[in-house]
Amino acid sequence: TQLLEQSPQFLSIQEGENLTVYCNSSSVFSSLQWYRQEPGEGPVLLVTVVTGGEVKKLKRLTFQFGDARKDSSLHITAAQPGDTGLYLCAGASLGNQGGKLIFGQGTELSVKP
Template sequence: TQLLEQSPQFLSIQEGENLTVYCNSSSVFSSLQWYRQEPGEGPVLLVTVVTGGEVKKLKRLTFQFGDARKDSSLHITAAQPGDTGLYLCAGARWFSGTYKYIFGTGTRLKVLA
């Protein structure tokens, strides 16, 4: 299994600060997704990046796919308490006639008011 390492594993910051979460692998992925999971709930898709070097923005969140499609980053500007949650990256690899999604190790973010 190709592992997707996320860093940092835990992050506790004050409201208004900026932060970046990294998702790294030695393998190439067809696409990279970012999900957010809140306590007691399942993960919810935030964004999918497909092209190497692609940058997508979702309000205060900026997602980037590495040029070699092996890594990705999530940058949050002016974090708010509502951003608190578990952030998971997931890479897609072709496997036996379908895409298999491999999830990263997760980053737990807590934004303090």
């Protein structure tokens, strides 16, 4: 059974601080996606990484896919209260034609002004 271990599970920081969320597995994934979910809503895609070692930046968010495609990280610089939410990593298995993702447990981020 493929698993994605996400850490930390909870994170409460002050506005302006930096943070990193980790997503680890013993399995290789063909791609890894990061989603953000707000209360009462479904997850919304932030980024997809597909190449080992790939780094993608989305404004203050930096996403990295591990060289072996087993792990990923999300780094937020100068966090703002608007970044508050549940961050989810999700991996697609090798040969997966889409639709089936393995999700991590999520990181509940709270950024206080």
